[in-house]
Amino acid sequence: MTPQARALARQRSVVGNRNRMLSSGYDSVNPGTKRKSVSSILKHEDRQLKNNDRHKIIGSTRNLCRNFALVAWAIRKHLDYVSAFDFQMRTDDDDLNNQIESLMKVWQRPANCDVCGRHSFSKMLRMFESRRTVDGDVFALKLQTGSLQAIEGDRIRQPDQNTSDGTWYNGIRVNLAGATAEYALWDRDNVSDRFQFSRNVPARNMIQHGYFDRFDQVRGVSPLAAAINSFQDVYEGIDYALAKMKVEQLFALVFKRDAEVGMGTTSGTESEGYEVNFGNGPVQLDLNPGDDAQFLKTDNPGSNTREFINMVLSIAMKALDLPYNFFDESHTNFFGSRSAWLLYDRSCQHKRADVLELLRKVTVWKLQQWIVSGDLRLPQGMTVGDLQFEWVHRGMPWWDPAKEINGAVAAIKAGLDNPYRICKETGRGEYEENVDAIAKAMAYAREKGVPLEFVMQPEPVVEPVVEPNNSRGRQ
Numbered sequence: 001m002t003p004q005a006r007a008l009a010r011q012r013s014v015v016g017n018r019n020r021m022l023s024s025g026y027d028s029v030n031p032g033t034k035r036k037s038v039s040s041i042l043k044h045e046d047r048q049l050k051n052n053d054r055h056k057i058i059g060s061t062r063n064l065c066r067n068f069a070l071v072a073w074a075i076r077k078h079l080d081y082v083s084a085f086d087f088q089m090r091t092d093d094d095d096l097n098n099q100i101e102s103l104m105k106v107w108q109r110p111a112n113c114d115v116c117g118r119h120s121f122s123k124m125l126r127m128f129e130s131r132r133t134v135d136g137d138v139f140a141l142k143l144q145t146g147s148l149q150a151i152e153g154d155r156i157r158q159p160d161q162n163t164s165d166g167t168w169y170n171g172i173r174v175n176l177a178g179a180t181a182e183y184a185l186w187d188r189d190n191v192s193d194r195f196q197f198s199r200n201v202p203a204r205n206m207i208q209h210g211y212f213d214r215f216d217q218v219r220g221v222s223p224l225a226a227a228i229n230s231f232q233d234v235y236e237g238i239d240y241a242l243a244k245m246k247v248e249q250l251f252a253l254v255f256k257r258d259a260e261v262g263m264g265t266t267s268g269t270e271s272e273g274y275e276v277n278f279g280n281g282p283v284q285l286d287l288n289p290g291d292d293a294q295f296l297k298t299d300n301p302g303s304n305t306r307e308f309i310n311m312v313l314s315i316a317m318k319a320l321d322l323p324y325n326f327f328d329e330s331h332t333n334f335f336g337s338r339s340a341w342l343l344y345d346r347s348c349q350h351k352r353a354d355v356l357e358l359l360r361k362v363t364v365w366k367l368q369q370w371i372v373s374g375d376l377r378l379p380q381g382m383t384v385g386d387l388q389f390e391w392v393h394r395g396m397p398w399w400d401p402a403k404e405i406n407g408a409v410a411a412i413k414a415g416l417d418n419p420y421r422i423c424k425e426t427g428r429g430e431y432e433e434n435v436d437a438i439a440k441a442m443a444y445a446r447e448k449g450v451p452l453e454f455v456m457q458p459e460p461v462v463e464p465v466v467e468p469n470n471s472r473g474r475q
Helices: 003-022 051-067 069-082 094-107 121-135 223-250 303-320 334-347 349-373 401-413 419-425 431-448
Strands: 085-089 137-142 148-152 172-174 180-188 195-202 206-210 253-257 291-295 389-393
Touching: 051 069, 051 121, 051 223, 069 121, 069 223, 069 303, 069 349, 085 094, 085 349, 094 349, 121 137, 121 148, 121 206, 121 223, 121 349, 137 349, 206 349, 223 303, 334 349, 349 389, 401 419, 419 431
Parallel strands: none
Antiparallel strands: 085 389, 137 148, 137 206, 172 180, 180 195, 253 291
16 A cells, blocks of 8 residues: 555545544434434524425315315314303403493404495304315404404515515514514405405504414414325325226226137137127126136235325324324214313414414404493493403313212312312303203292202212122032
């Protein structure tokens, strides 16, 4: 080896030893050649998903909702547990409570809460959560008329002015502290389906409702983004399986020929073939020697394929935290279903908290408008901040009423629970309203001479069955 070659070898050895010393002990940092290399460039989340890419994800999720029934069902099931709330005032003044609740009830009608006059507020709330889930975020524009205008996420886009200052993120401008300052609102052209810039809306006039995972994130990202490919693969796989099944139905009978002459002929090399029509009823095949007929039949899709598709669907449904037994009710027993529901209900709490924040902002805005317009007069010395209210989530009804009611009563007696919380969690209405309704029912029954009893009946005791001992003669 020449001196130059030896020097080069020593240099390579030194560099190799240094790289090994500096390498990380985490396998995820050193993926090797078996895994896709992860970029070391850490970006702002809104730079990871810029305008065009963001529009592609929104288009993909909307397309799945339109065409794949499973995705549409998963979103509806998510909405059932997250977007159903009822308004209740909580001040000590019953007359004031009734007045505000009446104002809110009237405002929630379509002609009052929706600028388009199409949807009630409960329907709008469900659609707000639906758009947040599909598009990543949605916006509620507060109008001076007292109505709300829903702004879908794709209508908030980069303004047509110079945005080189870097304070605009996908249609939202932030200040130096990172707080939202204004929104760039665009309108849809009904003729060309293109967007036309409308105006910049101050942040105080808009309420954003979205999914966020990072502190610096400005635009929400749909939780379905991580499951788009899986749902799309299953959707296409189902189409391919159905196409294969149709082919098998069209080509149900296959003829095989061992003879040199054609099937159905006595001479020559051309085959006239067999004419078979199963539509006319049972068919008796009279085949020539050397001919054979078999039905084309395959296991389509096979059991392994079905299991794999179910596994992929189970993984994709986790994007919304949905348990698999929601999709397949026969997947588990009663206790398994109950456990899965409890875990899912816990995962819905932070999602409901986002909806409650949207409701709080809308309620405070309406209270202020009613006070300014004179529709609401507060007692002397009371301000909007003193008005205690609550949006109560419509809970889950009892699965096994007899057992669960007994358990609830026992928990109340032991001081572990209270009637107010139980009424909320089971969707049984307000406790005071229930008591008032019971008192009214009892008074009416006494007036009519009908006895009413509200005594819980003990559960029947089932004696265990003891089989006779037939062990005589056994060793």
